[in-house]
Amino acid sequence: MSKIKLTKVAFNGTAEQEKQLRDKLAEIKKMDGALMPALQTAQGIYGYLPIEVQDIVAEELGLRQEEVFGVATFYSQFTLNPQGKKQISVCLGTACYVKGSGEVLEKFKTTLGLDAGECSADGYFSLLATRCVGCCGLAPVLTVNDKVYGKVTVSDVEKIIAENR
Amino acid sequence: MYRNHILVCGGTGCSSGNSKKVHDEFEIQIKEAGLENEVKIITTGCFGLCACGPVVVVYPEGAFYQHIKPENVKEIVDEHIIKGRIVSKLLYKETSETNIKALNETAFYKNQKRVALKNCGYIDPENVEEYIAYDGYQALIKCYNELTPQEVVDIVKASGLRGRGGGGFPTGLKWQFTKNSVNDKKFVCCNADEGDPGAFMDRSVLEGDPHAVIEAMTIAGYAIGSDQGYVYVRAEYPIAVKRLQIAINQAKAYGLLGKNILGTNNNFDLEIRLGSGAFVCGEETALMASIEGLRGEPRPRPPFPAVKGLFGKPTLLNNVETYANIPQIILKGADWFASMGTEKSKGTKVFALGGKITNTGLVEIPMGTTLRTIIEDIGGGIPNGKKFKAAQTGGPSGGCIPAMHFDIPMDYDNLISIGSMMGSGGLIVMDEDNCMVDIAKFFLEFTQEESCGKCTPCRIGTKRLLEYLEKITEGKATMQDLDDMEKLCYYIKDNSLCGLGQTAPNPVLSTLRYFRDEYEAHVKEKRCPAGVCKSLLQYYITEDCKGCTLCAKKCPVGAISGKVKERHIIDVDKCIKCGVCKDVCKFGAVIKK
Numbered sequence: 001m002s003k004i005k006l007t008k009v010a011f012n013g014t015a016e017q018e019k020q021l022r023d024k025l026a027e028i029k030k031m032d033g034a035l036m037p038a039l040q041t042a043q044g045i046y047g048y049l050p051i052e053v054q055d056i057v058a059e060e061l062g063l064r065q066e067e068v069f070g071v072a073t074f075y076s077q078f079t080l081n082p083q084g085k086k087q088i089s090v091c092l093g094t095a096c097y098v099k100g101s102g103e104v105l106e107k108f109k110t111t112l113g114l115d116a117g118e119c120s121a122d123g124y125f126s127l128l129a130t131r132c133v134g135c136c137g138l139a140p141v142l143t144v145n146d147k148v149y150g151k152v153t154v155s156d157v158e159k160i161i162a163e164n165r
Numbered sequence: 166m167y168r169n170h171i172l173v174c175g176g177t178g179c180s181s182g183n184s185k186k187v188h189d190e191f192e193i194q195i196k197e198a199g200l201e202n203e204v205k206i207i208t209t210g211c212f213g214l215c216a217c218g219p220v221v222v223v224y225p226e227g228a229f230y231q232h233i234k235p236e237n238v239k240e241i242v243d244e245h246i247i248k249g250r251i252v253s254k255l256l257y258k259e260t261s262e263t264n265i266k267a268l269n270e271t272a273f274y275k276n277q278k279r280v281a282l283k284n285c286g287y288i289d290p291e292n293v294e295e296y297i298a299y300d301g302y303q304a305l306i307k308c309y310n311e312l313t314p315q316e317v318v319d320i321v322k323a324s325g326l327r328g329r330g331g332g333g334f335p336t337g338l339k340w341q342f343t344k345n346s347v348n349d350k351k352f353v354c355c356n357a358d359e360g361d362p363g364a365f366m367d368r369s370v371l372e373g374d375p376h377a378v379i380e381a382m383t384i385a386g387y388a389i390g391s392d393q394g395y396v397y398v399r400a401e402y403p404i405a406v407k408r409l410q411i412a413i414n415q416a417k418a419y420g421l422l423g424k425n426i427l428g429t430n431n432n433f434d435l436e437i438r439l440g441s442g443a444f445v446c447g448e449e450t451a452l453m454a455s456i457e458g459l460r461g462e463p464r465p466r467p468p469f470p471a472v473k474g475l476f477g478k479p480t481l482l483n484n485v486e487t488y489a490n491i492p493q494i495i496l497k498g499a500d501w502f503a504s505m506g507t508e509k510s511k512g513t514k515v516f517a518l519g520g521k522i523t524n525t526g527l528v529e530i531p532m533g534t535t536l537r538t539i540i541e542d543i544g545g546g547i548p549n550g551k552k553f554k555a556a557q558t559g560g561p562s563g564g565c566i567p568a569m570h571f572d573i574p575m576d577y578d579n580l581i582s583i584g585s586m587m588g589s590g591g592l593i594v595m596d597e598d599n600c601m602v603d604i605a606k607f608f609l610e611f612t613q614e615e616s617c618g619k620c621t622p623c624r625i626g627t628k629r630l631l632e633y634l635e636k637i638t639e640g641k642a643t644m645q646d647l648d649d650m651e652k653l654c655y656y657i658k659d660n661s662l663c664g665l666g667q668t669a670p671n672p673v674l675s676t677l678r679y680f681r682d683e684y685e686a687h688v689k690e691k692r693c694p695a696g697v698c699k700s701l702l703q704y705y706i707t708e709d710c711k712g713c714t715l716c717a718k719k720c721p722v723g724a725i726s727g728k729v730k731e732r733h734i735i736d737v738d739k740c741i742k743c744g745v746c747k748d749v750c751k752f753g754a755v756i757k758k
Contacts, residue, residue, distance in 0.1 A: 032476060033438070035458030040400070040439060074460040074617070075441035077400055093362035094557065094593045095519030097607055103744075110743075131444075131611070132362040134402065135178040136519035137215030137526055148181035155748055 009082050011052045018056065021045050025060040034061055035071055039078055048079045084119045084126030086164050088112075091141045093132030100153070101140035105129055107157040125161075167205040169246055170224040171195075174286065176211030176372055177365065177404055178526070183235070184208070184219035190238040191221075195246070204246060207295075210373015212286035214273055215526035217257055222268070222286075229257040229268045272542050273524050278505065280513045281329075281366075281489035282529045285373030290408050293415040296376040302421055304495035305380050308387055309429050312495075317388040318344055321491065323499035325511035330356055330447070330484030331559065331588040332664075333510070333577040339481060342471035344389040346479035351391035353382050353433075354475060354482040356452055357398040357405070360444040361560030362611065364591030366515040367485035369527050371398070371405035374489065375412035379422060379435060381488035384495065386433040389481050394435045397452050400442065409437060444561075444615035448663045449474075449482050451617065462619045463663035484589070486515055506532030510576035520557075520593035523548050533574040536566060540594060551596040555679070559588025561608045561615075562668030564675025565601065584675040586668070600697035601680040602687055606634040608672035616665065623666030626657035630670060637684060638698040640691035647684060651677060696757045699742055706733050706746075709754035716746035716755060 024041050028034050038057050039049060046053050049072050058068045072078045090105040108127055109115060119126035133141050138150025144164050149156070173179075173188040191206045212220050217231035223241070228251045230241065237255055244250045259273070260266045268274055279285075288295040296302075308317050322337025343351065355378060359367040371378065382394045398406050413435050416422040424432050438456050445451045446461040453475045455461040474480025490512060494502045503511045510532040516539065519525050523545030530539065536556055540546065547553050555565040564585035566573075573579050577587050595604065613627040633650040636642040654670035661667045677684060686692050693701040706716070712730040717723075724740045727733030735746070747755040 033456050033458035036438065036441065036455060038458075040441065070460050071458070074462075075443045077440075077442035094560065094591065094607070095363040095525070097362075098520045098593060098595055098599050098604070102607075130401075131360070131442075132364070132401075133177075133181070134365040134368055135181040135215065136363055136365065136517060137178045137218055138181055139519065139525070141181070150181060154744070 011050050013046055013050075013052060017045050021053070021056055022060060025057065029061050035063065035068065039068070039072055043078060048082050050080065081119065082123065085124050086144055087126050087128060088160075088164075089128040089130040089133075089143045090116075091131070091133045091139070091143075092129045093136065093139075095132075095136035096140040099139045101142070103154050104140055104142065104152055104157060107154045108161075111157055111161060124165075167203060168225075169204045171204060171206045171246075172209050172222040172224070172286070173206065174210075174212050174218060174220040175208035175290075175404070176215070176218075176369055177402075178211065178215035179218035179220055180404060182219045184233075186235045187219055187221065187233050187238060190235040191242070194238050194242040198242060198247060200246065207289040208291075209288060210285040210290050211282075211369040211527055213277075213282070213527040213529075214257070214524060216524050217526075223251075226251060227268055228252075229260050230255045231257045272545065273526075273528075276534065276538055276543050277529050278513050278531045279529050280493055280502075280505075281370060281377075281486050281515055282373070282527070283493065284377065285369060285527075288374070290373055290375055291411050293376060293412065293419055293421075296374070300496060301376055301492075302380055304492035305383055305387075305421070306427065307495055308384050309427060309431060314344065314388045314390065317384060317495070320495060320499050321388075324494045324502040325499075325506075325509075326487065326490055326494065326502065327510065327577060328484060329486035329490075329514065329589070331562065331586060331590075333587060336483060336487055339471060339483070340385065340388055342469070343479050343481040346472055348479050350393070350476075350478045351389055352475045352478055352480040353385045353389065353391045353394040354453070354456070354480055355382055355394070355396040355488060356447065356449070356482055356484045357396055357402075358440045358447045358452060359399060359402075359485075359589060360447045360615075361562075361589050361591045363519050363593050364517045364560060364589050366517055366527065366590045368399075368402050368405045370485050370489045370515075371402070371409050375405075375409045376416065377489045377492055378409075378485055379412055379416050381491035382435060383422065383426065383433045384491055385481055385483070385488075387431055389479075391481070392432040392434065394433065395438050395456055395475070396435065397438050397440060397446070397456055400439045406437060406439065413437070443617070444611070445617045445663070445665050448665060451663070452482070453480065460617070462617045463665075465662060486590070507574060507576045507579075509578055514575075514587065514590060516590045516592040518544050518592050518594070521547050521551065521596040521599070522594040530575075532576045535572050535574055537571045539575070539592070540571075544594070547594065547596050551598065554595045554597050554599060555601065557585075557593040557595065557604070557672075558591065559586040559668075559671070560591045561611045562586060562664065562671055563588045564671045565595075565604075565679060567679040569679075584671070584678055586671070598695055598697070600638075600693055600695035601676040601683050602634065602637055602693075603695075603697045605673045605676045606631065606638055609634055609669070612665065612669040616669075620660075620662040620666065622657050622660035623662065623669065626653060626661070626666070627669050629653060630657065630673065634673070637687045638693070639700040640687060640698075642688050644685075644688055647677075647688060702742065702757045703737050704735050704740055704742065704744070704746060705756055705758050706735055707754050707756055708732065709752050711752055711754070713751070715749050715751070719745050719749050721745065 054068045114127045116129040221230040259271045326336040327333040451461040451463040470480040515529045609631040618624045710732040717725040724736045
């Protein structure tokens with residue numbers, strides 16, 4: 001699995017977010033195997049899973065901190081870092097890759113000065129490499145938040161960035 | 166009764182092309198024409214021909230419209246719906262060529278046989294009544310009324326159905342083993358953690374026909390003696406999750422799921438659990454660990470899940486497509502199913518066609534269909550006049566099929582004998598522009614990243630294997646490295662704990678077997694024949710150069726020189742191979758070689 005990067009951004013969760021999470025966890029903890037749904041819910045509320053949020057989950061579910069940390073760092077969809085306002089996800093599924101999505105990702109890296117998995121200093125763009133969005137007919141594909149761009153070429157990259165800035 | 170049905174594809178491919186807006190526009194236009202009581206508009210699951218998306222089909226004529234945008238809708242309503250004149254310029258090209266051709270006579274559909282995808286693209290997946298109208302839940306009724314649990318298992322066994330997730334284990338045997346385990350609690354699980362990049366069969370079934378999976382799992386619950394099921398779905402499939410949840414709620418409301426199903430004493434409940442992006446969770450023991458709320462790490466088998474599975478209880482775990490076959494096997498009989506396919510691989514298989522092929526999309530074919538039929542007839546061949554190089558099946562666990570095996574019947578055993586595997590059904594076509602070493606490296610990057618790290622041969626082995634491939638693609642490897650790399654492949658295969666590690670070297674081994682010359686060109690001549698591996702290529706300006714100076718202006722390191730209206734030259738020592746010159750050249754005069 002990939003290396004764990006801990007965020008340097010200070011935690012700024014609100015009391016409302018915490019109440020919302022604790023209320024939902026009270027329901028979720030009745031399930032068998034509650035930790036995954038609990039973390040998915042927590043990330044839905046905060047956008048990421050900083051240690052402070054993991055502690056709330058551990059406390060409510062009666063688990064040890066390291067058990068929660070172990071699961072939160074195992075799955076690639078859980079992120080310990082805050083994500084940018086605009087998430088650019090370039091599909092690196094096989095169908096997209098053979099049609100050149102690797103080059104598209106490279107172009108984003110050089111243009112934005114970010115590596116895959118990083119967020120820009122102003123918190124605006126984050127760049128991700130994803131595995132198969134599932135619309136292989138449109139390959140190469142990328143998404144910016146929920147918007148899908150199909151049949152993307154290297155020369156579209158600057159236009160897509162400008163459109164979303 | 167409606168005089169017209171307008172079917173708008175709502176699969177992920179077409180949805181990404183904005184088919185939701187097309188649906189909404191039809192609602193507006195039909196309402197404006199005052200036809201809302203005569204024309205019914207529904208959003209369906211995937212039609213399969215994703216290359217033509219967004220797709221709209223209008224019945225009773227069955228007119229197959231392709232690439233429909235919201236602005237085309239008015240024309241279809243005015244001409245086709247109101248005046249009865251099919252808008253032929255918007256039709257799928259093959260159906261409009263001479264006179265209007267029925268969809269199932271086109272090359273794409275004619276060679277297909279739809280069993281698992283029977284209802285995909287025909288019914289509204291969010292309406293249980295449409296599923297029921299197409300014989301839905303009849304198989305469940307038949308089981309409850311006419312068959313004992315053992316008879317159900319016997320039918321599945323006799324059908325010859327094998328696991329569609331890729332392993333190909335006989336499904337009936339799995340059911341028998343789980344049935345034989347004695348315990349007060351058993352579970353039925355569905356593996357919808359379709360992690361192979363480039364594969365989307367299971368997602369299309371869940372999006373297009375979710376009740377088929379629910380019905381099959383309920384039947385399985387009856388057969389093995391379980392009252393609780395789980396569907397483990399990738400979180401990356403939001404539409405599939407939503408439709409499955411709607412289907413579960415509707416089934417419960419209709420008394421088809423829950424307590425005392427259909428007024429009998431049978432109980433079966435179903436819950437969805439979401440994955441969170443770990444490829445290894447497609448492995449059965451890892452999947453169950455994940456449902457339990459743990460890190461998705463596999464454990465040694467035995468004990469097999471049939472004996473000790475989820476929460477320590479006997480568990481039946483099948484793939485989505487496997488389940489999708491069950492209701493029809495029960496209804497039409499084991500002999501009907503066994504009449505399709507080859508001697509040891511019965512029935513059909515769904516493939517997700519992708520890569521360098523004209524008709525990208527979803528196809529279902531009888532087992533034993535040749536690669537030639539799939540690529541040339543159904544797939545419409547390779548675009549841009551390029552030459553076929555290989556087809557990749559089985560994703561990161563599989564291998565490449567070169568042109569020499571074009572006529573081999575595709576089934577479980579044949580694919581293994583030529584060094585690939587059925588896998589879950591991703592079929593990616595590659596042409597002469599794809600470098601096979603680079604493809605092997607691509608898959609190893611994937612498996613190396615997705616290795617869970619529990620066992621050493623996989624965790625460290627895949628890392629070392631990837632390093633060999635990086636050396637080769639950078640032109641730094643020796644022939645000794647090639648031999649060592651091959652040995653390492655077999656070591657990883659023999660010693661890894663689970664299927665991920667045991668199959669991870671397959672992409673390397675199969676490309677070495679069929680494309681050794683490409684590996685040797687990288688090693689001996691420091692050359693990438695397909696022109697992909699960056700470190701080995703040089704940019705070169707041909708005689709087509711008009712001397713427009715654009716490339717020289719754009720070059721970030723000033724490596725290009727030349728006078729106006731004269732051919733330019735790249736200084737290979739300065740060049741950083743960024744490719745900007747090739748991108749900006751309007752005359753195609755910059756090439757990689």
